[in-house]
Amino acid sequence: MDTAKKIVLFQCQWCLYAPEDQDWVDHHLPENVHLTKVPCTGRLDPLFILNAVQGGADGVMISGCVPEKCHFKEGNLSARRQMDEFSDFLNYVGYDEDRICFTWLDLQDRGRIQKDVAEFSKKVEALGKSHSLNTRSVLPQGGAHD
Amino acid sequence: MTELENRILAEAQRLLSENLADVVIAFKQADTPLRPQPAFFTDAEAVNDLVYNGLCQNNLANYLTRYPREKKIAMVVRGCESRSVNALVLENQHPRENLYLIGIPCEGIVDWRKIVEAVGEDVLSVQDQADIVVVRTPKGEFTLDRAALMHGSCLRCTQKNPLGTDVTIGKPVAEQDPHLLRERVKNFEALGIQTRYEYFRQESERCIRCYACREACPMCYCEECFVDHTGPRWTESGVTPAGMQGWHIIRAFHQTGRCTSCGACERACPMDIHMTYLTDKLNTDMYDKYQFVAGLDAKTQTPFAAFNLDDKNRFVAGGTSK
Amino acid sequence: MTYLLKKSEVNQTLRAWTSKAHVYAPQKVQKYAQFLPVGEDFELSVEEPHNTRFPPKALFLPQSETLLKYNPQKRELESAKTPDQPRIIFGIRPCDAKAVTLLDSVFSSEDNPDPFWQARRDQSVLVGLGCDQPCATCFCTSVESGPFDRSGLDAILTDLGDTYAVEPLTERGVSLFENLTVASAETTQTIQAIQEKATREMPIAFGREGLKAHLDELFENEIWEDFAKSCLGCGICTFLCPTCFCFDIVDEVRKSTRERNWDTCMFKVYSIEASGHNPRPSRRERTRQRLMHKYSYWLDHTGQTGCTGCGRCVRYCPVGLDIRAMVRKSVATPSEVPHVD
Incomplete structure (x- = not known):
C-alpha cells in the first residue's frame, strides 16, 4: 500500500446513525485512511487539520452532522465557519483545497460514508502525492499515537 | 518640536494634571534614531520627551492588555490603533470608559x-x-x-483617520481606495498554487522563532501561546520547516476577524519576513463572506464568535466539497 | 608576516578552499547578509560596514540540532554523529569571533565539554575581517574588545581599498595564505595606522569601572520596571546576540528525536517550573536577567563581560531599546544598598 495516497478522516462520533456504518469506519476502512474520531466537528481545531497535512496527508476528510442535527446543538455551525475559512486559507498558502473534503451526514444517509470515502480516495489518487506543507516525518500506517 | 507634538503634549499634560488618566501611552525619542520608543507618562511634569512622527512604528494598543481593568489609560491612536482598541474592547480586554483615546489622523508609517x-x-x-x-x-x-x-501596510491602509476617539488632534486626511488590500490578495491568488507555496516556504524558512510578530501584535495576548504548549505539543519546537510553517499559518489564522492590518508584526520581524499577505487574505475573506471589518466598532461580534444557520459555504449536506 | 590578498581574487581563493573544507562566508539573503556555504555561484557580501544580521554563533551552535535519535526497528538510541568536516569561516567580524571564544567557556569547559560544539570548533578556521569603519551602533571598545580584536581568529584581514592585508595569527591561518605576496614594511605601517585609528575613534559607550558591583546593587531597583515597560518580550535581542547561548532540550515524539533549540530568557516559558511557579514572572525580571547576565553574572563565572559590543540588539530592537543606554541609565541611578566595609 506504499503507493496509495494517505487520507485522514476526522469523524464526528455522532454523525453515523447506522451501527453498521460506524462499524465499517471503525474496523474496515481502507488501509490508507487514517481515522481520528472527534466528539463533534466543533471540537476540530485548525491545528488538527494542519498536523494531518504536515504529517503527509494527501487528503483530509471531515464528516459531521447536518445543521440542526448536531448532538451539541450548534457545534457543527461554528465549525462550518472556521473550517471553511481554514481550507480557503490553506489553499491560499499552497495546499490544494480539493484535498480537503467535507461531508455532512443525515439520518437517511445510511451507507453514504463508504461511498464518500471511496469517491474522495479516487479524487485524491488522481491529484497524486501532495508536495505542499508535508514537512513533518511521515505518518506511520495505522496512525501515530503519542 | 512640531506643532502636532506640542498639541499632543499639552493634551497629555492636561489629562495627567486633571487626573483624567493614570497613564498616557505615547512615543518618546529613543536612543536609536530609527525607532522612537513607546513611552508611558504618569507625571504631567515629566511629559517632555514625547515625540510623534512617521517612524513611530509600534501599535500602541499592544500595551493595553498589560494594565488592570480599573486603570484609566489615555493613548495616542492612529487609524489602525483605534481599530485594535475597538477589537480589544470587544474582547473585553479593557472597559471603554477607562480609556481616553487621543486620535491622530495618520500620514502613514515610514518603514x-x-x-x-x-x-x-x-x-x-x-x-x-x-x-x-x-x-x-x-x-x-x-x-x-x-x-x-511608506510601509506596505500603510500603502494599503483603509482607515487612516482614527475611529471613536475622545479627542482628535490634527486635520483629517483623505482615505485611500479600500480595494488595495483585496487587490494584493487577488494578485497573489493569481500566481498559481505551486508559486504560492514556494513563496510561503521561502518566507517562513527565514523565521528564527523569536516571536516578535506575536509580541508586537495587540491581538496576541494569550496567556499561553499554542507554540508554548507542551502537552500535547502542537507544533515542532525547532526551526524546522514544519515548525516554522505551522507557526505562521496558525498565528495568522488566530487573527481571523481580529487583525486590523496594522503591519506591526512585519515591522517587528528581524528577518524581513512578509506575513501581512496572510492576514490580508483572512481580512478580505471575512469581508466577502460576512461583511465584517475588524475594529470598526466595539460591538459587532467577530465572525468566528458567531454562526448562522444560513451560512453559505462548502459544507454541503450530503455532498463533498464545493 | 603580513600578506596581501587582492579583492578581485577573493572569490577564486574561497572557491579553491572548497576542495579541502566547507567554506562559509557572508552572502546576501533578501536584503541582509548571512553566513552561508560557498558554492559555485556565490556572491560575497562584506562591503557593508555592519555585521551579518544572523549571528555566526549558529555555525557552532545551530538554532536547532538533533542530539539523538530513537530507532524503532532496533529499539535503541543512536547518538547523532558529531560533525567531522573541516571548515573555513571567512569574513567573521572580530566581535563575533570573540563571542565564540566566550562561548567556549560554556561549551568547552574541561569538566563538561559539549561534543558537538567541540567538534565544530576543532574543525573550524576563522578568518576575520577587521572593522575599519565601525558603525554608530557598535561599542566593542567599551566591552574589553575592539574593531581589530584578534581573539578566536586564525587570521585577520584589514581593508586597504582594493586589497586585503592578511595577518595570519595561528599555524592554521598561515597555511591558508602561504602563497600570497608579502606586504612591504610601509604597508604594514599603514595597516597598523588604520587599526589604531579605528580603535581610537570609537566612542566609549559607558565606563566599565565598578559597573558590575553597581548593577548588583541595583538588583531590586525599580529601574528595571522602567526598561520593561516598552519591552515587547520577543527574542530578537537574544537570538541575534552572538554570546547568548541558552537552549532548551525537547523530545520530538513524532520524529523520535531529541533536539536542542535556542531558548531565550526573554520568554515567559523559559523560566517557568513544573509546579507552575515562575521565578521570573514579569518582563521586569526578564529584562534585568538579560542585562545582568551579560554585565554581571558572566564576570562571576569567567571574569569576562558577556557582551562583545556587536550592536545587533541595538539595531534590531523593534521598540528602540538600546542596551548601551540601559547601562548608562543604570550607572546614573544611585543604588539604595548601603556600602558595608
Missing part, C-alpha cells in the same frame, strides 16, 4: 527598512518632514521621498 535599504544600516539621525525624510549618516546627508518609504 525603517526602506531607509536602511536606501542609505545603509548606519544611521545617525532621521527627520520626518511633510513630504521628505532627511537622514544623516556617516556617509553624508540624504533626502528621501517620504511616499517611497
Whole structure:
C-alpha cells in the first residue's frame, strides 16, 4: 500500500446513525485512511487539520452532522465557519483545497460514508502525492499515537 | 518640536494634571534614531520627551492588555490603533470608559527598512518632514521621498483617520481606495498554487522563532501561546520547516476577524519576513463572506464568535466539497 | 608576516578552499547578509560596514540540532554523529569571533565539554575581517574588545581599498595564505595606522569601572520596571546576540528525536517550573536577567563581560531599546544598598 495516497478522516462520533456504518469506519476502512474520531466537528481545531497535512496527508476528510442535527446543538455551525475559512486559507498558502473534503451526514444517509470515502480516495489518487506543507516525518500506517 | 507634538503634549499634560488618566501611552525619542520608543507618562511634569512622527512604528494598543481593568489609560491612536482598541474592547480586554483615546489622523508609517535599504544600516539621525525624510549618516546627508518609504501596510491602509476617539488632534486626511488590500490578495491568488507555496516556504524558512510578530501584535495576548504548549505539543519546537510553517499559518489564522492590518508584526520581524499577505487574505475573506471589518466598532461580534444557520459555504449536506 | 590578498581574487581563493573544507562566508539573503556555504555561484557580501544580521554563533551552535535519535526497528538510541568536516569561516567580524571564544567557556569547559560544539570548533578556521569603519551602533571598545580584536581568529584581514592585508595569527591561518605576496614594511605601517585609528575613534559607550558591583546593587531597583515597560518580550535581542547561548532540550515524539533549540530568557516559558511557579514572572525580571547576565553574572563565572559590543540588539530592537543606554541609565541611578566595609 506504499503507493496509495494517505487520507485522514476526522469523524464526528455522532454523525453515523447506522451501527453498521460506524462499524465499517471503525474496523474496515481502507488501509490508507487514517481515522481520528472527534466528539463533534466543533471540537476540530485548525491545528488538527494542519498536523494531518504536515504529517503527509494527501487528503483530509471531515464528516459531521447536518445543521440542526448536531448532538451539541450548534457545534457543527461554528465549525462550518472556521473550517471553511481554514481550507480557503490553506489553499491560499499552497495546499490544494480539493484535498480537503467535507461531508455532512443525515439520518437517511445510511451507507453514504463508504461511498464518500471511496469517491474522495479516487479524487485524491488522481491529484497524486501532495508536495505542499508535508514537512513533518511521515505518518506511520495505522496512525501515530503519542 | 512640531506643532502636532506640542498639541499632543499639552493634551497629555492636561489629562495627567486633571487626573483624567493614570497613564498616557505615547512615543518618546529613543536612543536609536530609527525607532522612537513607546513611552508611558504618569507625571504631567515629566511629559517632555514625547515625540510623534512617521517612524513611530509600534501599535500602541499592544500595551493595553498589560494594565488592570480599573486603570484609566489615555493613548495616542492612529487609524489602525483605534481599530485594535475597538477589537480589544470587544474582547473585553479593557472597559471603554477607562480609556481616553487621543486620535491622530495618520500620514502613514515610514518603514525603517526602506531607509536602511536606501542609505545603509548606519544611521545617525532621521527627520520626518511633510513630504521628505532627511537622514544623516556617516556617509553624508540624504533626502528621501517620504511616499517611497511608506510601509506596505500603510500603502494599503483603509482607515487612516482614527475611529471613536475622545479627542482628535490634527486635520483629517483623505482615505485611500479600500480595494488595495483585496487587490494584493487577488494578485497573489493569481500566481498559481505551486508559486504560492514556494513563496510561503521561502518566507517562513527565514523565521528564527523569536516571536516578535506575536509580541508586537495587540491581538496576541494569550496567556499561553499554542507554540508554548507542551502537552500535547502542537507544533515542532525547532526551526524546522514544519515548525516554522505551522507557526505562521496558525498565528495568522488566530487573527481571523481580529487583525486590523496594522503591519506591526512585519515591522517587528528581524528577518524581513512578509506575513501581512496572510492576514490580508483572512481580512478580505471575512469581508466577502460576512461583511465584517475588524475594529470598526466595539460591538459587532467577530465572525468566528458567531454562526448562522444560513451560512453559505462548502459544507454541503450530503455532498463533498464545493 | 603580513600578506596581501587582492579583492578581485577573493572569490577564486574561497572557491579553491572548497576542495579541502566547507567554506562559509557572508552572502546576501533578501536584503541582509548571512553566513552561508560557498558554492559555485556565490556572491560575497562584506562591503557593508555592519555585521551579518544572523549571528555566526549558529555555525557552532545551530538554532536547532538533533542530539539523538530513537530507532524503532532496533529499539535503541543512536547518538547523532558529531560533525567531522573541516571548515573555513571567512569574513567573521572580530566581535563575533570573540563571542565564540566566550562561548567556549560554556561549551568547552574541561569538566563538561559539549561534543558537538567541540567538534565544530576543532574543525573550524576563522578568518576575520577587521572593522575599519565601525558603525554608530557598535561599542566593542567599551566591552574589553575592539574593531581589530584578534581573539578566536586564525587570521585577520584589514581593508586597504582594493586589497586585503592578511595577518595570519595561528599555524592554521598561515597555511591558508602561504602563497600570497608579502606586504612591504610601509604597508604594514599603514595597516597598523588604520587599526589604531579605528580603535581610537570609537566612542566609549559607558565606563566599565565598578559597573558590575553597581548593577548588583541595583538588583531590586525599580529601574528595571522602567526598561520593561516598552519591552515587547520577543527574542530578537537574544537570538541575534552572538554570546547568548541558552537552549532548551525537547523530545520530538513524532520524529523520535531529541533536539536542542535556542531558548531565550526573554520568554515567559523559559523560566517557568513544573509546579507552575515562575521565578521570573514579569518582563521586569526578564529584562534585568538579560542585562545582568551579560554585565554581571558572566564576570562571576569567567571574569569576562558577556557582551562583545556587536550592536545587533541595538539595531534590531523593534521598540528602540538600546542596551548601551540601559547601562548608562543604570550607572546614573544611585543604588539604595548601603556600602558595608
